[in-house]
Amino acid sequence: MIPVYSVAQIRAVEAQEISKRGEASLMKQAAAELASVAVTMLADRPGTEPAFVIGLIGPGNNGGDGLYALAQLQQQGISTLALQYADQVHADASAAYQKAGGTLTDFADGQNELLGASLIIDALYGLGYRAGSPLPSVPAQSYVLACDVPSGLDPETGVAEDNVLRADRTVTFGAMKSGLLTIDAPLVTGDISVADLEFDFSSVSPETQMVDEAAAVELLNQHRSWRDAGRHKYQRGVLGLIAGSDLYPGAAQLTAKAAVNCGIGLLRTHVPESIQPLLAVSVPESVPLDDQQIKEALSSSRRHLHGKGAKISAWAIGPGLDGRTPPTGVIAEVFASRQPAVIDASGLEVVPTGPSEQPRVLTPHSKELRMLLNRAGVKVTPDEIAQDPIRWTRWAALAYNAVVLLKGPTNYIVAPNGSSLVVTHSSPQLATAGSGDVLTGILGYLLSDGSLTGTQGLRTVPNRRIMELTACAAIIHGRLGRVTAEEGTVSASRLIDNLPKVMKHFGF
Ligand SMILES: NC(=O)C1=CN([C@@H]2O[C@H](COP(=O)(O)OP(=O)(O)OC[C@H]3O[C@@H](n4cnc5c(N)ncnc54)[C@H](O)[C@@H]3O)[C@@H](O)[C@H]2O)[C@@H](O)CC1
Numbered sequence: 001m002i003p004v005y006s007v008a009q010i011r012a013v014e015a016q017e018i019s020k021r022g023e024a025s026l027m028k029q030a031a032a033e034l035a036s037v038a039v040t041m042l043a044d045r046p047g048t049e050p051a052f053v054i055g056l057i058g059p060g061n062n063g064g065d066g067l068y069a070l071a072q073l074q075q076q077g078i079s080t081l082a083l084q085y086a087d088q089v090h091a092d093a094s095a096a097y098q099k100a101g102g103t104l105t106d107f108a109d110g111q112n113e114l115l116g117a118s119l120i121i122d123a124l125y126g127l128g129y130r131a132g133s134p135l136p137s138v139p140a141q142s143y144v145l146a147c148d149v150p151s152g153l154d155p156e157t158g159v160a161e162d163n164v165l166r167a168d169r170t171v172t173f174g175a176m177k178s179g180l181l182t183i184d185a186p187l188v189t190g191d192i193s194v195a196d197l198e199f200d201f202s203s204v205s206p207e208t209q210m211v212d213e214a215a216a217v218e219l220l221n222q223h224r225s226w227r228d229a230g231r232h233k234y235q236r237g238v239l240g241l242i243a244g245s246d247l248y249p250g251a252a253q254l255t256a257k258a259a260v261n262c263g264i265g266l267l268r269t270h271v272p273e274s275i276q277p278l279l280a281v282s283v284p285e286s287v288p289l290d291d292q293q294i295k296e297a298l299s300s301s302r303r304h305l306h307g308k309g310a311k312i313s314a315w316a317i318g319p320g321l322d323g324r325t326p327p328t329g330v331i332a333e334v335f336a337s338r339q340p341a342v343i344d345a346s347g348l349e350v351v352p353t354g355p356s357e358q359p360r361v362l363t364p365h366s367k368e369l370r371m372l373l374n375r376a377g378v379k380v381t382p383d384e385i386a387q388d389p390i391r392w393t394r395w396a397a398l399a400y401n402a403v404v405l406l407k408g409p410t411n412y413i414v415a416p417n418g419s420s421l422v423v424t425h426s427s428p429q430l431a432t433a434g435s436g437d438v439l440t441g442i443l444g445y446l447l448s449d450g451s452l453t454g455t456q457g458l459r460t461v462p463n464r465r466i467m468e469l470t471a472c473a474a475i476i477h478g479r480l481g482r483v484t485a486e487e488g489t490v491s492a493s494r495l496i497d498n499l500p501k502v503m504k505h506f507g508f
């Protein structure tokens with residue numbers, strides 16, 4: 001997991017490091033990291049030989065990093081040009097660049113060269129950015145590496161100017177900054193690498209933790225055992241899916257297919273009679289679950305929450321339910337159990353507020369979050385949620401005593417105790433009808449697997465584990481989006497087709 005800090009926290013640690021190691025040494029270290037990523041990016045985009053790198057240089061230390069990085073590229077034989085976009089630039093860095101044979105010129109005089117650049121390094125503004133900073137424009141298809149923070153993005157809030165310099169990659173220094181993950185940031189940073197410059201954050205608590213693919217693989221591997229190979233289907237896990245209505249007959253099928261394609265032990269489905277024949281054909285692996293069987297499953301769960309006699313090990317509630325006529329009786333009984341559950345879509349309209357023994361994760365998008373908050377008596381506008389999503393997700397987690405995953409380009413996962421995880425790096429093409437139903441299937445599957453949840457006997461799943469598995473589901477879903485988008489346009493059905501190979505990537 002990658003700890004995430006506020007700009008103030010990073011500035012404080014930076015000041016200590018500067019007093020220990022000196023500013024020039026830190027800057028050169030930062031520049032070396034920047035130059036190394038620039039070289040990788042040039043190699044990733046062959047066909048633009050000989051390489052020509054242009055740096056956009058601002059007035060502060062961010063510009064200084066850019067100039068030192070250009071000097072290093074110049075010394076490696078790469079042709080470069082520095083365009084000064086400020087009245088003055090970092091004097092030592094400028095001298096070092098010119099000593100390395102580089103040319104520093106005014107932006108206005110050199111901007112025509114931008115069209116011929118194989119790579120543009122954006123070293124205009126970093127931590128010192130203030131809203132309203134003047135920003136140049138670059139040609140539409142430019143290949144851009146941001147130094148520390150894309151210029152025009154507020155590193156504290158994640159709010160971007162309309163003319164922000166969108167990056168293909170960002171190398172950020174010291175630590176991951178909260179503003180690189182939230183609001184507009186996922187749309188403008190490209191892939192982010194953290195160059196930690198060996199800063200010592202040991203006495204600072206991070207604001208949140210970011211989960212990336214490597215962290216997800218590690219989390220999943222932590223919980224696997226060689227014994228897993230000997231499990232029969234009930235021991236692997238049984239998901240009870242309560243979903244579907246005449247109004248939305250497709251959603252239940254999408255969630256069911258997703259869970260099955262994840263490789264679930266067994267899927268039981270509680271859907272309206274009118275949908276059952278459809279499901280029997282589209283997801284023949286699923287086994288119907290009626291009201292009486294749900295009662296029996298809940299009764300067996302009083303002796304065992306998973307495996308050994310337990311008929312269901314986790315629940316997924318909501319995809320495609322008709323919000324006007326959900327099977328409230330049966331759902332209320334499931335909510336009273338201690339088995340983990342993921343609640344999505346219309347399930348969110350019936351989930352109770354207040355204390356609960358059930359480890360639960362609610363998966364609203366921002367409109368559904370507003371509805372959840374309204375149901376809990378918290379009035380909030382869409383704008384307020386957009387400006388501070390993590391704050392409002394915390395309120396919901398507290399009000400419903402549940403882990404809440406707020407979905408979108410940034411996924412915020414918050415527990416009732418306020419702790420949080422953040423997941424980005426998905427694909428905008430996930431914004432397609434039914435993709436949330438697929439996520440519910442993935443998360444339902446993860447929650448049903450006793451090895452992953454650590455459920456044994458009557459020991460229930462702690463919220464921390466629920467949060468981690470929710471983050472893993474969002475990561476799997478994000479990769480699914482990217483892999484599918486590489487092949488062509490994305491639909492929920494296409495996502496589901498790709499699930500087996502994406503699950504394999506995560507060790508399933
Ligand atoms: N935090 C770290 O760990 C390290 C930071 N370094 C670099 O230092 C950078 C921070 O340097 P600075 O503090 O000099 O800040 P910046 O280089 O981000 O400079 C911004 C400068 O632009 C000016 N400016 C900002 N907004 C403006 C506006 N709206 N109108 C007019 N002028 C405006 C400010 O006066 C400020 O001096 C980081 O982003 C990073 O690139 C590295 O050199 C070393 C390590």
Ligand SMILES: Nc1ncnc2c1ncn2[C@@H]1O[C@H](COP(=O)(O)OP(=O)(O)O)[C@@H](O)[C@H]1O
Pocket residue numbers: 345365407408409410411426427428429430431432433434435436437438439477
């Ligand atoms: N612009 C975006 N970029 C990345 N992911 C997105 C974007 N928009 C939506 N998503 C993801 O797509 C899924 C959509 O879920 P949801 O809104 O519940 O869809 P549906 O109800 O149609 O199934 C969520 O996992 C969300 O995180």
